Amino acid sequence: MELKVIDRDDDITEVALVGSLDVAGMHEVDVKFHGHTAAVRKSTIVDCRELDFIATLGMGMLIGCARSLQRHGAKMVLLGPQSLVEKALTTAGIDQVIPIAATREQAEAAVKS
Amino acid sequence: MSDELHLRLPRAMRAFAELTPGVDNFMESRQLSAEARYKIKLALEETILNLIKHPPADRRSETIDVFVVLEPGAVVIRVDDESPPFDPTSAARPNLDLPLEQRVPGGLGIHMLREMLDGFDYEHRQGRNSITMRVKIESG
Numbered sequence: 001m002e003l004k005v006i007d008r009d010d011d012i013t014e015v016a017l018v019g020s021l022d023v024a025g026m027h028e029v030d031v032k033f034h035g036h037t038a039a040v041r042k043s044t045i046v047d048c049r050e051l052d053f054i055a056t057l058g059m060g061m062l063i064g065c066a067r068s069l070q071r072h073g074a075k076m077v078l079l080g081p082q083s084l085v086e087k088a089l090t091t092a093g094i095d096q097v098i099p100i101a102a103t104r105e106q107a108e109a110a111v112k113s
Numbered sequence: 114m115s116d117e118l119h120l121r122l123p124r125a126m127r128a129f130a131e132l133t134p135g136v137d138n139f140m141e142s143r144q145l146s147a148e149a150r151y152k153i154k155l156a157l158e159e160t161i162l163n164l165i166k167h168p169p170a171d172r173r174s175e176t177i178d179v180f181v182v183l184e185p186g187a188v189v190i191r192v193d194d195e196s197p198p199f200d201p202t203s204a205a206r207p208n209l210d211l212p213l214e215q216r217v218p219g220g221l222g223i224h225m226l227r228e229m230l231d232g233f234d235y236e237h238r239q240g241r242n243s244i245t246m247r248v249k250i251e252s253g
Contacts, residue, residue: 023126055225096209097216
């Protein structure tokens with residue numbers, strides 16, 4: 001599991017989750033994810049296009065950081081999850097509190113809205 | 114090649130380090146679809162996490178038994194342990210309409226198993242909890 005931080009020249013944080021956000025994957029990226037999202041307090045796009053697994057442990061990480069961002073007036077948006085990941089997210093109702101965007105343009109519009 | 118995988122795991126987070134290679138190898142060698150693999154992994158992760166977190170420490174076995182069995186048209190996953198009876202199939206549905214600030218993770222895993230798997234059953238017999246989950250596969 002890898003967390004990539006994407007350089008941007010605007011007021012948005014963008015990170016990419018790559019691999020499986022299972023128990024082992026969480027152990028590898030949890031602290032780093034918090035450090036690059038919630039701790040920065042800027043609206044955040046989480047690129048999920050190369051994320052191939054998520055369960056409730058990983059969803060808890062997303063919820064915790066999104067909640068922290070919300071307290072500081074910032075938003076989180078999930079970009080382009082693969083179909084199985086998207087099905088897991090929607091089954092858990094995560095999409096109702098963290099929007100899912102199909103494209104980067106939609107994700108940027110969503111965090112700015 | 115045996116159609117059954119049996120692992121006796123410690124009731125601790127290190128269980129996943131033992132579980133993952135065995136299950137990955139089982140799924141890889143049977144050429145299961147991405148969807149079936151996702152569901153099997155989800156079933157095992159959510160069930161075992163619950164068994165590590167919830168039963169009281171003084172009333173539970175040190176180990177958890179996992180069986181993954183390839184049957185015609187399905188993979189059957191059974192997770193057994195000794196702990197006080199708890200039927201996850203009758204657990205209350207979490208409120209998915211709550212706003213972000215009120216969301217809690219409790220109950221979400223069981224909800225996902227009920228919704229995403231093709232079978233989710235429980236029985237308590239002779240002091241053991243037994244959770245049986247079914248994932249349909251295309252028969253090859």
